[in-house]
Amino acid sequence: MKTSQYLLATLREDPSDAELASHRLMLRAGMIRMQASGLYTWLPTGLRVLRKVEQIVREEMNAVGAQEILMPMVQAAELWQESGRWQEYGDELLRMQDRHGRDFCLGPTHEEVITSMIRDEIRSYKQLPAVYYQVQGKFRDERRPRFGVMRAREFLMKDAYSFHASDECLDKTYQIMYQAYVKIFERLGLDYRAVIADTGSIGGSNSHEFHVLADSGEDAIAFSTESNYAANVEKAEALAPSDDAPVATQTMQTVSTPNARSIEAVCESLNVDASKVLKTLIVKGQQDGTLVAVCLRGDHQLNEIKIEKHPLVFAPLAMASDEDINRTIGAPAGFVGPVGLEVPIIVDRDSAILNDFVCGANQDNHHLTGVNWQRDASYTEIFDCRNIVEGDASPDGKGSLTIKRGIEVGHIFQLGTKYSKAMKANVLSENGKAVTLTMGCYGIGVSRIVAAAIEQNHDDYGITWPENIAPFQVAIVPMNMKRSPRVAEQAQALYQQLLQAGIEVLLDDRKERPGVMFADIELIGVPHRIVISERGIDAGTFEYKHRRSNDKVDIEMDNVFSTLMNKIG
């Protein structure tokens, strides 16, 4: 490709509304343009990268025997009503009607479609296990699209689904897919981790997420210092503390704490540490109109995912309104505590062993000090419902936890029979009886990987792609080509030679000054750069530089081609 005929579309200035490095660089490097909130056009440079990621994913899926299919993006409501998700899915499901008034949606995922297809096509256990996948656009009407293609509404995803006659068979395929994912992320050249994950709205049992590590990641991941335990913070269990049963040493007292509504204000007002304060959150209960109190240590945070799983708590989690709290408890939010509280009280493991603690007095502008469980207050149940924090014991019993940020780029689930049961997808087993199919599902955010790769690979000049996903492999930058026939001739010759060898090469044949060309080539992140100049030709050399290196090396003209071929491998 020659830059004179290519939509380079690089920008010298930063777009004003791009916050994240990858978003900014994708716009500046001419990879994407926004069409509407969360909707992007992929320009040639961006699409080249996207296709490369897609291709690697495809190759590894094919390598483990997954078969590629393509399902429709527009899906009939009937399928979603069968699985129950027409009601459950919520506002992220973009619904619409056709001219006959029939309901449809844009597919945010494809469990329903694949399950309906498979129940018709697969009749026997002999056809199992089977894995099907597609690389396709998904649409999720995100409440807040942001960060460019990182959290877009329309995005490219590889989704695979496996079908089995037994859980053992699913386990086996799950392991194979896990290994395929490992290969994919290795080939992409990204610093990633597989972590234990929650199954979220898709449902099911066993689950792992694949995260690209980056400080800008939206997820927090907990790692053990001593073992290979790694889990999403929303899933990581906070172990019960091993401390002895609490002993009361103080008597309970009511103290005035005017306007001390937050833990911070209470700590300051009473000069106590947040770890000695009991935080009482009031959430909506599972039974309509009921409230539930959740108690945590003041320095801990509620884990929404965990608490939603408690049978008394309404899912999705909803905080009680100030009016509800006032009406039911008789005290304003900020001064609520468990003493004399007449709603169910769920206490976190750590808060259950507090002694002599501070909590709200259920009375405006007052707190209690020296409070002790059993003597002064009772609770309904002890339940792990807090986020783990740095330094907590690792759930596998080995070492403690550290926390890093990650970008979720892959997620694999053992779905079990959640969809196949609802949609009556059966096969005949060996003994001639119908059994419900067991399913697994395996997603990769293809477009998100492009952004995540940039988050992890950029510097002041632009993107520093991993070799396998760079938009071009080699850039040829001729100095003063328009005036120097020798330079032009050499540049053309090398360009043709590389093209014929199947190398993706970009020849910058614009009538631009060197600085402009260097800046653009670095911005879009071409890994290998060859500079051809009069000076070099006189010395019989071309200059080579790798995008990630500061060193420029002069290479004998005759050896340039073979050197490049060696480096590209």
Added chain:
RNA sequence: CGGAAUGUGGCGCAGCCUGGUAGCGCACUUGUUCGGGGUACAAGUGGUCGGAGGUUCAAAUCCUCUCAUUCCGACCA
């Protein structure tokens, strides 16, 4: 969904308070210049100022409504 901010050539912005000929930088076109790190000079192309309504002799500017985008929040007990 709640809060805040911003919409002016392709991009980044000024002008608005105090109404009166729409401006700057980048990019783009042409010419000259420069020629190993976003060169310099000159001449140009391109905008009914997000949209609708209103006030006024006159609206980018004031008022009302609306649309869009971005950021923050959705943990306050």
